[in-house]
Amino acid sequence: MSKQIFFMVACLLALTFTGCQSALQLYKKGEKKSKAGEYQVAIDLYKKSLAKNPNFAPGPVNSSLAAAYRLSNRLREAAPFYEKAIAAGNKEDSVLFYYGYALKAQGKYKEAAAQFEKYQQASRNLQRKNLAKREVENLPKIEQIMNEKTAYEIQNVNALNTTAAEFSPVVQNDEFIFTASRKDQVYKANGLGMLGLYRSPLAGDSIKTDSIRLFSETVFADNVNEGTPTFSKDGKTMIFARGNVGGRVKKNKPTDVDLYLSRYKDGKWTEPEMLKISDENAWDGCPALATDGKTLYFVSNRNGGSGGLDIWQATSDGSGRFGRVRNMGTSINTPGDEMFPYVSDDGRLFFSSNGHPGLGELDLLVATRTAGEVAIKKMGVPLNSSAHDFGITFKTPTTGYFSSNREGGKGDDDIYYFEDKTSDYKIVNYFLAGTTVTGMKPDRKSC
Numbered sequence: 001m002s003k004q005i006f007f008m009v010a011c012l013l014a015l016t017f018t019g020c021q022s023a024l025q026l027y028k029k030g031e032k033k034s035k036a037g038e039y040q041v042a043i044d045l046y047k048k049s050l051a052k053n054p055n056f057a058p059g060p061v062n063s064s065l066a067a068a069y070r071l072s073n074r075l076r077e078a079a080p081f082y083e084k085a086i087a088a089g090n091k092e093d094s095v096l097f098y099y100g101y102a103l104k105a106q107g108k109y110k111e112a113a114a115q116f117e118k119y120q121q122a123s124r125n126l127q128r129k130n131l132a133k134r135e136v137e138n139l140p141k142i143e144q145i146m147n148e149k150t151a152y153e154i155q156n157v158n159a160l161n162t163t164a165a166e167f168s169p170v171v172q173n174d175e176f177i178f179t180a181s182r183k184d185q186v187y188k189a190n191g192l193g194m195l196g197l198y199r200s201p202l203a204g205d206s207i208k209t210d211s212i213r214l215f216s217e218t219v220f221a222d223n224v225n226e227g228t229p230t231f232s233k234d235g236k237t238m239i240f241a242r243g244n245v246g247g248r249v250k251k252n253k254p255t256d257v258d259l260y261l262s263r264y265k266d267g268k269w270t271e272p273e274m275l276k277i278s279d280e281n282a283w284d285g286c287p288a289l290a291t292d293g294k295t296l297y298f299v300s301n302r303n304g305g306s307g308g309l310d311i312w313q314a315t316s317d318g319s320g321r322f323g324r325v326r327n328m329g330t331s332i333n334t335p336g337d338e339m340f341p342y343v344s345d346d347g348r349l350f351f352s353s354n355g356h357p358g359l360g361e362l363d364l365l366v367a368t369r370t371a372g373e374v375a376i377k378k379m380g381v382p383l384n385s386s387a388h389d390f391g392i393t394f395k396t397p398t399t400g401y402f403s404s405n406r407e408g409g410k411g412d413d414d415i416y417y418f419e420d421k422t423s424d425y426k427i428v429n430y431f432l433a434g435t436t437v438t439g440m441k442p443d444r445k446s447c
Contacts, residue, residue: 023049023056030064033188037244039072040191059090070098072190073388075105075361097128100135105360107386113139127307131335138357145359150380151422156414157401159209160200163411164192167403168228168340168391172235176200176207177215178415179227187225187244192412195225197240205399216269219262228340228391230289230296236264237320239296241285242272257285259298277314277322288341296322297341297349307335311351331374332367340390346397350379352390360386364402383418398422 030045046065049056066081079102085095096119103112116132116139123129160166165181177199181192197215201208214220215229221242229240243257258278262269278284282302289296296314305312310333314322332338336355339362343349352362356376364379383389383402391403398420405413 023053026052027057027061034064034068038188039068041188042068059085059088062088063090063092063095075102078102079106093123093125093128096122097132100132105386107360109139109142141357142359145357145378146381148380151420152383152418153421154382154416154418156409156416157207158410160207161410161414165412166415167413169393169401169415170229170231171393171395172231174202176202177229183222185222195227196220197226197229218269219272228286230287232289232293233291238262238269239275239287239289241287257283259284259287275322277325286340288343290343291345297343299339306330306333308355309337309339311338311341342392344394350392359384362388362390364389364392
């Protein structure tokens, strides 16, 4: 070998080694950020690692990149990275499992069913195999769900939505209240502004988007996420979720979202106080008050549930303190996630789920009770899609709003208006609210 060729080979080896070292350092930094719950920061680092040296551990790097997207509620964006990880020889159980859900989120139902079938045959994880089996059984029902015609018409509330997130609308008296990622401080889990509560006057069917303002200076805190409010019928009591400080995960406490209460007194909202039914070791959010004001539904992953996030119920005593926490049971809850409950004036319980048969990620469902039996009904297309569809509220018996991050929106989560065009609409009182399906003991002393 001539000196010139030897020098060129030596230079190439040195550059490759340097590239690997740099890519490895970026990957390690990404892993630290991901463990801290700073998923968007981790995503940027993983992508820099791949850009620095695409041949450096493509299996693990793409797997971590996909997981960061999934854990920050961007499952559709995770799909190509799961695919690349598998193509690079990554056979981790979680990669093969969640790739099926990522394909489903993309609306690739046949491919998702095939992936879950493969996973069932290869995995030894009994819990995930059961979930995969459930998906294999549910996915063939997609065509039937898609063909179920509904009389709903939907429209994006373009003047309100931005490229960030707007969701969980509430119509309270003559005001439109919603959750949005508009705070100055960035939430490192998704790279968006932290969540806060905002309000806008309603003029008939129109939202005065030029008059959007902060819901309350007292409730507002710049370094936490606040959202998904629910109100008593008189509008003087609000319960909402608060937590996820700065996107960081506390030691020995992977989640830190709890329920808070504020009251309207002397023309302003009081300093929020944490409800004692909140579990310090669990994620507690998405509160929904029934029309009687004595029944509170909320979402939690505390012990004693069906798996994932479940809908729970608490009742208040004579002094207005909530206790007697109970799980809503397996007719509503599944091994997947059930979230964003809402009780309509006629007593129906609306919620979103990825555990019941559906089109993709979270689908909108309604629970009704007849002769003691609880029936679950899908809201159908176009309210449901292959994306997240959640946070429904009614303005009248036939009109309302919901949230979705479906294709064609303005950004992350958008708020949509809907109207039921059924010509022979009749009001039927269901009165599911206030009835507990299955009782479970609370995990800690309630108030």
